[in-house]
Ligand SMILES: Cc1cc2nc3c(=O)[nH]c(=O)nc-3n(C[C@H](O)[C@H](O)[C@H](O)COP(=O)(O)O)c2cc1C
Ligand code: SF4
Ligand code: SF4
């Protein structure tokens with residue numbers, strides 16, 4: 001059994017309450033940080049831990065914190081990114097739903113490190129039931145003196161609020177999140193300036209994923225060095241993986257970084273293998289945005305050594321033969337799954353979620369969806385495959401925010417590794433309508 | 449002052465200058481701009497036609513930038529080296545952007561009032577392909593009047609956001625904006641409402657395409673049959689410096705004066721624009737400078753594209 | 765109103781526009797599940813912003829409806845991971861059962877079936893959301909029971 005730093009007590013029935021949480025060792029890091037450490041010392045521990053952002057980009061959290069502009073007397077803000085909308089990702093939900101106080105504890109300690117007086121948790125609007133859980137937990141924390149004025153008599157004060165989104169994947173992008181929190185459309189900002197200099201209300205701001213902030217709690221409790229002992233190389237600590245698709249045991253697993261992909265998929269401790277005696281065909285290891293990997297590239301790196309669940313190993317080989325750890329949304333496809341259909345499905349997702357500010361993403365995502373729809377529904381031409389390749393290439397890297405890339409990569413990877421499936425669809429249009437293609441929505445202009 | 453080199457020409461510019469502005473100062477091989485407008489705060493960054501390659505970030509940090517950058521929103525650094533027309537990658541990406549901009553464009557130039565002064569038309573001449581690869585139905589919207597002077601053809605809009613910035617920055621209350629999102633985003637008032645304010649007419653001048661047009665001018669003439677003259681008057685509201693567009697002795701239209709980059713030299717008020725259409729209202733200065741490349745000066749005009757299939761649209 | 769002033773207190777005094785999303789959620793609930801121009805204008809006055817700022821936001825976010833919806837809004841996930849576990853079958857089942865397509869409302873105004881993107885329940889697919897509740901591991905029997913229950917609660 002791997003060590004669990006975040007989900008260790010998830011099965012305790014009262015872990016969602018203040019008493020239960022404290023009984024199982026909760027809020028120790030709060031006492032420790034506020035009473036015995038300076039804010040910079042907390043940041044130092046986070047740096048030592050090697051923690052990398054769990055929202056998708058994997059940027060070192062401690063380093064991000066050190067970019068926060070402390071030279072002004074403007075307020076500083078810590079925003080927790082609980083927008084969790086990347087298809088295949090549902091780990092933050094579990095953490096907030098079951099152990100809300102872990103996030104709140106992390107928010108208080110992190111806000112202390114960053115010198116924030118007000119912090120927000122931006123949660124996707126569809127998680128309204130979790131917003132209520134968090135608000136209840138926050139009220140308990142105020143009652144206990146963990147939030148509000150003069151926390152634990154240390155002189156440090158903090159207000160924490162939960163802010164709901166309203167249905168927009170793009171609001172997970174940090175500057176779109178900030179715009180949304182300001183009551184605007186979720187249009188990503190053009191950077192620079194970066195949020196650490198001018199973010200929410202033009203003030204220095206840090207945006208971190210739920211899991212990143214929760215990880216600060218064990219880091220402060222046990223020390224950054226202890227945390228860094230888990231994992232391999234620059235992938236330290238534990239990671240929550242949301243496993244879905246064609247596996248026997250879908251769910252959220254906390255893994256030690258560095259177990260092998262093979263173990264993760266086949267061990268009974270995790271996914272438990274592929275159901276119905278089928279073989280695996282492919283896997284999207286880090287949420288819908290990252291490249292899909294066919295079976296032959298999934299388990300082995302290009303040097304023949306086993307591929308591991310780490311940032312480095314999953315991206316080994318670049319996009320030619322690798323992928324990314326991303327948000328840890330691990331989607332498994334069995335041998336019967338249709339890659340074309342899934343690629344179309346994802347393309348529809350990005351088309352629907354484009355904010356529409358910049359032309360390559362606004363026009364290109366819809367175009368890709370339509371071409372893919374044609375191929376999937378038996379109206380494709382061989383040239384369409386090259387056309388798709390060309391469209392994705394002209395979106396990638398040319399947009400304001402990474403949603404353009406996120407829309408381009410899955411299409412590129414599907415064509416790179418599964419071109420034969422696209423060709424098959426074009427050649428034998430009538431054969432692809434098997435039982436798994438029962439649902440045939442009409443293609444129309446997407447509305448919001 | 450930082451020095452920047454664009455396509456092998458070096459220039460010194462004040463700190464904070466963007467690559468695009470520096471290129472404009474050099475004056476040759478200037479990246480095109482469809483959304484950036486130097487006189488509108490916060491404009492730019494959206495259309496992506498001005499993308500350039502930064503091959504050297506600065507003397508202090510000479511690493512190249514990993515992606516192409518929007519030259520209109522990227523400040524120069526001392527020692528920066530930039531490639532615009534000398535980079536095949538930039539040309540390729542720009543062609544891609546132009547194609548994207550045309551994907552949903554109705555290509556109704558023959559009946560569009562902007563034909564001849566349309567920046568998208570110029571761009572497609574310079575970068576476009578001869579035939580669109582987009583085989584699907586284009587998105588269409590109803591044409592709407594926003595007040596009695598301005599008409600909105602949303603089909604032609606490229607969502608540059610300039611008109612919303614005009615409303616935000618020049619008028620006391622913005623009543624129109626961008627609604628919905630993604631591909632179906634549209635400029636609208638939501639509830640049909642007149643955009644009515646002394647400076648609202650400037651939306652027409654900043655619109656790079658024929659999406660916002662002067663209703664008082666529509667269909668009276670093609671621009672290249674009209675003769676532009678500079679004129680001015682003593683106006684209590686604006687600078688009163690305008691271009692009068694004549695056909696024979698008749699003033700068909702009044703606009704602000706455009707600089708070399710197609711931007712208004714100074715915004716003008718609606719009184720000057722819509723109500724002063726007599727020669728006696730104005731002091732005439734002489735013929736306007738019209739950019740040599742423009743179809744207006746060449747007095748000719750052809751379609752950059754084959755006509756789209758949906759010919760029926762041409763009849764409305 | 766108490767709730768609105770509580771929300772407003774979360775943001776700096778000169779940044780009350782920040783409360784727009786949470787306030788619109790409340791307004792939508794109060795005004796029958798969708799937002800018409802009057803309710804949006806009301807919200808604009810409440811937050812001292814121009815109506816267009818509300819329209820722009822309300823039309824951007826997929827959870828806000830500017831057209832009427834049925835009494836029971838079924839938001840069914842149609843994204844890839846759910847489809848790997850039978851979401852498409854469940855969607856066609858609901859379509860047949862209610863005799864509507866995704867995006868439509870039943871004639872009696874009871875149900876609207878809306879296709880939505882990944883709701884963070886991919887491991888518990890297929891799933892839909894009604895109100896604030898997630899219904900997961902859906903089967904045809906479960907759908908029958910839920911819809912019957914909804915119908916009786918809402919007639
Ligand atoms: C289109 C898009 C969607 C994103 N969605 C999320 C999200 O739902 N949750 C999240 O934590 N990060 C998301 N991110 C990443 C954030 O922009 C940001 O990198 C992250 O919140 C930083 O936190 P971290 O450093 O702790 O990972 C998204 C990024 C993009 C471009
Ligand atoms: S890439 Fe897409 S989502 Fe991002 S800013 Fe551009 S249009 Fe919006
Ligand atoms: S109407 Fe014209 S100015 Fe306004 S956004 Fe569209 S193209 Fe730009």
Ligand code: FES
Pocket residue numbers: 480481482483484492493494495496497498499518519520521
């Ligand atoms: S002009 Fe620079 S992005 Fe539009």
Ligand code: FES
Pocket residue numbers: 087088089841842843844845846847881882883884885886887889891
């Ligand atoms: S794909 Fe349906 S909940 Fe994620």
